Amino acid sequence: MQRPKILALPAHFKTLLTQISHISGPLLIRGTCAAAKDSCTTGTFQDIVDTDLAYQWNCVGAAGQESCNLTKTTITVAPTTVTAPSTTPTPSLAVSTIKILVVLLNFQDSPSEPFSKEQAEALIFGGQVQKFYQEQSYGKAMLGGNVSGWHTLSREGDPGGTCMYPNAGEAEIQDFIINSGIDPSNYRHLLLVYNHPCMTMSSGAGIQQLQIKGVSYQLSQLGVSARTYLNSYRYPFSWTEFDDMVAHELGHGLGLNHAMLWGCDAGSTFDVGKNCGEEGRNQFDLMGHGAAALHFNAIFKEFLNWFDSSSLLTIVSSGRYTLSPYESSSGFRAAKIKVPGREIYPVYLEYRQPLGFDASLNNPLYVSNTRGLLVNWKAVVEETIGLITSRYISNLLDFSPQSGFGDLNDSNKASLDVSQRFTVPGSGITIGPVISADASGITFDVVLENTPCLRSLLDNSRFTS
Numbered sequence: 275m276q277r278p279k280i281l282a283l284p285a286h287f288k289t290l291l292t293q294i295s296h297i298s299g300p301l302l303i304r305g306t307c308a309a310a311k312d313s314c315t316t317g318t319f320q321d322i323v324d325t326d327l328a329y330q331w332n333c334v335g336a337a338g339q340e341s342c343n344l345t346k347t348t349i350t351v352a353p354t355t356v357t358a359p360s361t362t363p364t365p366s367l368a369v370s371t372i373k374i375l376v377v378l379l380n381f382q383d384s385p386s387e388p389f390s391k392e393q394a395e396a397l398i399f400g401g402q403v404q405k406f407y408q409e410q411s412y413g414k415a416m417l418g419g420n421v422s423g424w425h426t427l428s429r430e431g432d433p434g435g436t437c438m439y440p441n442a443g444e445a446e447i448q449d450f451i452i453n454s455g456i457d458p459s460n461y462r463h464l465l466l467v468y469n470h471p472c473m474t475m476s477s478g479a480g481i482q483q484l485q486i487k488g489v490s491y492q493l494s495q496l497g498v499s500a501r502t503y504l505n506s507y508r509y510p511f512s513w514t515e516f517d518d519m520v521a522h523e524l525g526h527g528l529g530l531n532h533a534m535l536w537g538c539d540a541g542s543t544f545d546v547g548k549n550c551g552e553e554g555r556n557q558f559d560l561m562g563h564g565a566a567a568l569h570f571n572a573i574f575k576e577f578l579n580w581f582d583s584s585s586l587l588t589i590v591s592s593g594r595y596t597l598s599p600y601e602s603s604s605g606f607r608a609a610k611i612k613v614p615g616r617e618i619y620p621v622y623l624e625y626r627q628p629l630g631f632d633a634s635l636n637n638p639l640y641v642s643n644t645r646g647l648l649v650n651w652k653a654v655v656e657e658t659i660g661l662i663t664s665r666y667i668s669n670l671l672d673f674s675p676q677s678g679f680g681d682l683n684d685s686n687k688a689s690l691d692v693s694q695r696f697t698v699p700g701s702g703i704t705i706g707p708v709i710s711a712d713a714s715g716i717t718f719d720v721v722l723e724n725t726p727c728l729r730s731l732l733d734n735s736r737f738t739s
């Protein structure tokens with residue numbers, strides 16, 4: 275993963291101007307920055323050299339000057355991916371089946387098989403992974419498919435003895451599928467499961483496409499061995515390493531990126547130029563770190579068509595709003611907020627409760643998050659990968675940074691709480707305060723104000739896969 279760049283205001287570039295002589299009289303003004311690039315609320319604009327990351331300028335008044343700074347990257351939202359608010363109810367979506375062909379693969383130096391084909395069918399299509407997808411899609415998706423194998427590839431899994439990611443290459447997989455007579459044409463996803471100790475913990479390469487006879491498939495690969503695949507993870511429900519890998523890699527295969535976390539130095543609030551940035555993965559999302567909760571965040575669920583107009587609240591005006599618990603089966607389970615005057619929805623809200631696959635939120639480490647809002651900021655990356663035309667980067671905002679930038683553990687407490695308000699920089703959106711929160715839902719205020727110029731919440735130039 276690329277190390278995040280830290281955006282910090284250069285503290286020293288205010289000295290580029292020589293001192294201005296004061297003019298006597300009562301109307302001496304101090305230069306102050308406006309939100310838009312190269313503009314001043316008061317004083318005279320004076321340009322200085324921009325950096326790679328930011329526009330820089332000064333606003334000079336007779337009583338003093340201010341150094342101004344605006345991150346160059348703006349939130350990019352492709353118009354085609356934005357759903358405008360509509361008064362026409364969206365019809366409920368039918369349950370869609372995620373059609374997967376699981377291929378079990380040995381190498382010539384593989385140990386004995388960790389499970390049979392029938393056991394694999396039960397683990398993937400009849401176990402916790404199936405329940406997880408049905409629960410978090412609110413019954414809109416289920417897994418369907420078949421298992422093929424065990425097959426044996428015509429080489430050793432670790433020919434060099436280094437145990438360094440010896441997964442099969444694309445051409446090797448294509449040749450194998452074609453030559454072995456496997457017909458994947460009824461499926462959209464191929465999940466390759468390797469039996470080899472060198473790949474026991476590998477869980478990469480989820481987002482791929484594979485061309486076979488002119489058809490694109492989403493490809494996920496993972497390694498297992500008898501040693502670890504049934505180890506239970508630390509959740510208060512059955513959830514093995516195998517469940518974790520399969521569910522996570524399928525998420526990639528559906529077009530999801532990793533769910534990320536944004537934090538700041540302790541005491542800082544989110545804004546351009548502050549010591550804020552990507553700190554790691556979201557602990558409240560299986561596509562992130564997943565320690566505190568497993569449901570995918572609302573940005574991802576919307577992308578997967580798991581919401582409709584009765585479950586995703588679209589906030590387009592100031593007011594007081596109520597969300598049901600994110601894991602419940604009725605009511606508004608998430609909200610997205612529109613920037614006044616723009617078809618952009620930069621933030622999504624969730625009210626998480628310790629229910630179902632989010633039950634770990636009862637852990638004392640995380641329980642305080644169940645009384646506030648989780649806020650994810652959305653960046654859009656336009657890409658076409660196989661059958662997937664775009665993917666989103668979700669960034670959970672940590673509203674209680676406890677330690678220095680870069681410490682993932684301080685996101686154990688991330689929610690926006692009763693006493694807090696958050697203004698999305700430059701957007702005119704203010705969230706909070708929370709009015710009430712209990713087992714049935716959360717009520718909070720939102721204020722929307724027109725703003726002359728949208729500027730980016732945070733630098734979104736990084737893209738982690």
Ligand SMILES: [Zn+2]
Nearest residue numbers: 477480522526
């Ligand atoms: Zn991943």
